[in-house]
Amino acid sequence: MNGKPTFELLVERHSRELFAYLWRLLGDEAEAEDCLQDAYLRAYRAYARLDGNANTRAWLYRIATNCAYTQLKKRSRIDGRGAEFVENLASGEAAVDVQVEQQARLAEVHTAVMALPRKQRAALMLRKYQELDYEQIAETLDCSPEAARANVYQALKKLRRKLAEEV
Amino acid sequence: MNAETKKDPTLADWLGDEVNGLPPAELTQALDALYAAGPGEGAVQRAQSALARRLEAELPPTIYYDILEDTPFSPIYVAAGPRGLVSVDFGVNQDEFLAYVRKHTGGEPRRSAERVAAFKVAIRDYLRGKIERLDLEVDLGGVSAFQRQVLEEARRVPRGQVATYGEIARRIGKPKASRAVGQALRRNPVPIVVPCHRVVNSDGTLGGYGGKLGGRRKIELLRLEGVVFA
Numbered sequence: 001m002n003g004k005p006t007f008e009l010l011v012e013r014h015s016r017e018l019f020a021y022l023w024r025l026l027g028d029e030a031e032a033e034d035c036l037q038d039a040y041l042r043a044y045r046a047y048a049r050l051d052g053n054a055n056t057r058a059w060l061y062r063i064a065t066n067c068a069y070t071q072l073k074k075r076s077r078i079d080g081r082g083a084e085f086v087e088n089l090a091s092g093e094a095a096v097d098v099q100v101e102q103q104a105r106l107a108e109v110h111t112a113v114m115a116l117p118r119k120q121r122a123a124l125m126l127r128k129y130q131e132l133d134y135e136q137i138a139e140t141l142d143c144s145p146e147a148a149r150a151n152v153y154q155a156l157k158k159l160r161r162k163l164a165e166e167v
Numbered sequence: 168m169n170a171e172t173k174k175d176p177t178l179a180d181w182l183g184d185e186v187n188g189l190p191p192a193e194l195t196q197a198l199d200a201l202y203a204a205g206p207g208e209g210a211v212q213r214a215q216s217a218l219a220r221r222l223e224a225e226l227p228p229t230i231y232y233d234i235l236e237d238t239p240f241s242p243i244y245v246a247a248g249p250r251g252l253v254s255v256d257f258g259v260n261q262d263e264f265l266a267y268v269r270k271h272t273g274g275e276p277r278r279s280a281e282r283v284a285a286f287k288v289a290i291r292d293y294l295r296g297k298i299e300r301l302d303l304e305v306d307l308g309g310v311s312a313f314q315r316q317v318l319e320e321a322r323r324v325p326r327g328q329v330a331t332y333g334e335i336a337r338r339i340g341k342p343k344a345s346r347a348v349g350q351a352l353r354r355n356p357v358p359i360v361v362p363c364h365r366v367v368n369s370d371g372t373l374g375g376y377g378g379k380l381g382g383r384r385k386i387e388l389l390r391l392e393g394v395v396f397a
Contacts, residue, residue: 011219019210019215041225053238159194160194164195
């Protein structure tokens, strides 16, 4: 019996944050729900082979990220979800105080975020909202910590430039 | 690589570079407005429920077991899954018991005194004569429909009484199936709880009983319940 937590504990401890992450990465609640299930099923099948000393949290994030990538591939290129996302936010339970004037602008920001290369968007969300450190992000994205930082930086740079054009 | 990416700056630090663009505060505020709060508690609950249902449907069940000591039939092995008792056994060793559980549930049994405590206590109290009936939740999902009928009918035979194989067969509407009834009872996954020991031959003899010490166990269980066989 090694020191790995039970699979049930992995669900208990991380399902909430993984769902939030998938929602941020995909911008869609239903897709995030499906990916959450796929991720845990994949994790279950691979769990026996996981080293007892592994960082299970980063490992789960990695699986979730790959599930999200698979989901993103299925999407059509023209994806006008920006407005819908912001409407849901304003009218939904997230209790976000979004003024009507802001909505159009936020929709632009969200569209720009969704248009980022997926690795940059993932790195941004992992750093800013999932609060992983660069070692963990590196494990999640299968790159070096420096590359993880660079991805966050590039994401922000790209967003700034794109949104300045639209003012 | 830009020198700036080598430190570990805050987000605000990064945004203070020379690239023309949206003021950093406006961008971070917008990002926070969109993403900081997350999907909302309702969405989280729905996602977690859907996840639980999916895992329950696709993963092998989690089975807990423990060993009941201090009874005339001990050690008694008791295993339960999410829908109730899946196996009760005695007169076997632990490996045999676990192999049986694995085979019949597809799950990997994990020992937990806590999870099967209520079942153990009930069985123990029953064997001590402290309680009359065992109304435990039994998961007969792994047996055939016919076998389930037979076992459920056997459960209706009250303590202190017996029924014949023929009577059980008649009661389930299959009067010619007394031999099949016997076979179904011999494969009872939860003896004592489902009282297959209370089913006997019509000629007054004991009939069969599963397990290595079959006949003796059956006599002992019946005697415990006040039924004496010659």
